[in-house]
Amino acid sequence: MxxxxxxxxxxxxxxxxxxxxxxxxxxxxxxxxxxxxxxxxxxxxxxxxxxxxxxxxxxxxxxxxxxxxxxxxxxxxxxxxxxxxxxxxxxxxxxxxxxxxxxxxxxxxxxxxxxxxxxxxxxxxxxxxxxxxxxxxxxxxxxxxxxxxxxxxxxxxxxxxxxxxxxxxxxxxPTVREPDGLALSSRNRYLSTRERTTALSLSQALAAGAAETVPSRVLAAAKAVLKGATRLDPPLLLDYVELVDPLTFQPVDDAHQGEALLVVAAKVGNTRLIDNTPILPM
The missing domain is CATH 3.40.50.620 (HUPs)
Incomplete structure (x- = not known):
């Protein structure tokens, strides 16, 4: 049909x-x-x-x-x-x-x-x-x-x-990613080759955070990658990176039990991108 x-x-x-x-x-x-x-x-x-x-x-x-x-x-x-x-x-x-x-x-x-x-x-x-x-x-x-x-x-x-x-x-x-890790988005077509390289910092930061198990360390690991990306050409302009409860989106701390969600948003050039990854129960 x-x-x-x-x-x-x-x-x-x-x-x-x-x-x-x-x-x-x-x-x-x-x-x-x-x-x-x-x-x-x-x-x-x-x-x-x-x-x-x-x-x-x-x-x-x-x-x-x-x-x-x-x-x-x-x-x-x-x-x-x-x-x-x-x-x-x-x-x-x-x-x-x-x-x-x-x-x-x-x-x-x-x-x-x-x-x-x-x-x-x-x-x-x-x-x-x-x-x-x-x-x-x-x-x-x-x-x-x-x-x-x-x-x-x-x-x-x-x-x-x-x-x-x-x-x-x-x-x-589930989020679908391109082979280099960038989350698929209709806005990806706006990115130049250099901007795309910078944009990969989002998924790299999420991966770094997901390798940790304590909330404060999850955030610290992600922030370290994103801070480095602010020095790239073009730079990453970070909007936010947060570790939140997946149901309420309230921030979680080291006393949190259960799954959390690491979320990030940033601009590269004129393109705003978001991404996230689950953090396994702590």
Missing amino acids: DVIVAGDRADLVKAKDTLGAGTLALVPTMGALHEGHRSLIRLAREHAKHIAVSVFVNPLQFGPSEDFSRYPRTFEADLEVCAEEGVGVVFAPSADEMYLPDRQVGVSSGAMGTIVEGASRPGHFDGVLTVVLKLLNLVQPDVAVFGQKDAQQLAMIRRMVADLDVPVSIVGA
């Missing part, structure tokens, strides 16, 4: 009817699909008979100085990826289709949306949760799949689904 493209609500209803009976998994994306997105689609295939992929660059989750206007948009190539991976429906709405011109109500991400990544990008998680809830309401999937690379986003979506009793199962997919 060819991929059905739905650009509005009416087309989406018709597309779902065409798919027929069986469970449905949704893979929300902003397009510019890469191997990481393919892994999400393949994981979705393990959980449902039919797969829908949304392609929507959500303006609500971009700050005024962020890269909304230049975010890569490769819709025809995205359709080819979806066809190759056996996706049944691609939902590709416009901003006007998703949001009323006098939109007033959205989702508040609460206190958790103001820390770590939320502290660096005020309002970001409000925009993420608002669009995710709308997509879940419109597509009505049984399962939705999100990548672990956006770990705080995944944790907040799980919390939203629990708090608001949304009838969907949320599945997290």
Whole structure:
């Protein structure tokens, strides 16, 4: 079956009817699909008979100085990826289709949306949760799949689904990395060769931290690598590196027991990158 493209609500209803009976998994994306997105689609295939992929660059989750206007948009190539991976429906709405011109109500991400990544990008998680809830309401999937690379986003979506009793199962997919260790991201295409070399410091810092077992040493090891990267050409501009509880994203200390998550964000040139790795139970 060819991929059905739905650009509005009416087309989406018709597309779902065409798919027929069986469970449905949704893979929300902003397009510019890469191997990481393919892994999400393949994981979705393990959980449902039919797969829908949304392609929507959500303006609500971009700050005024962020890269909304230049975010890569490769819709025809995205359709080819979806066809190759056996996706049944691609939902590709416009901003006007998703949001009323006098939109007033959205989702508040609460206190958790103001820390770590939320502290660096005020309002970001409000925009993420608002669009995710709308997509879940419109597509009505049984399962939705999100990548672990956006770990705080995944944790907040799980919390939203629990708090608001949304009838969907949320599945997290492992981060996919390129052979040199760089976490796959649509923004990687912005990096020059030299910038990419500097960007590798993120995954190298995570690996250094993961080799330790005491929280203070985990952070110290990661910070040492990142400090060295600030002297590269071009330099790494560190935003944050934190060791947090994977459910709450509150910082952990040496008294912490159980799994933790080492998270990092930095800019290389004009490109902002994030990454994370789990730290085994301490």
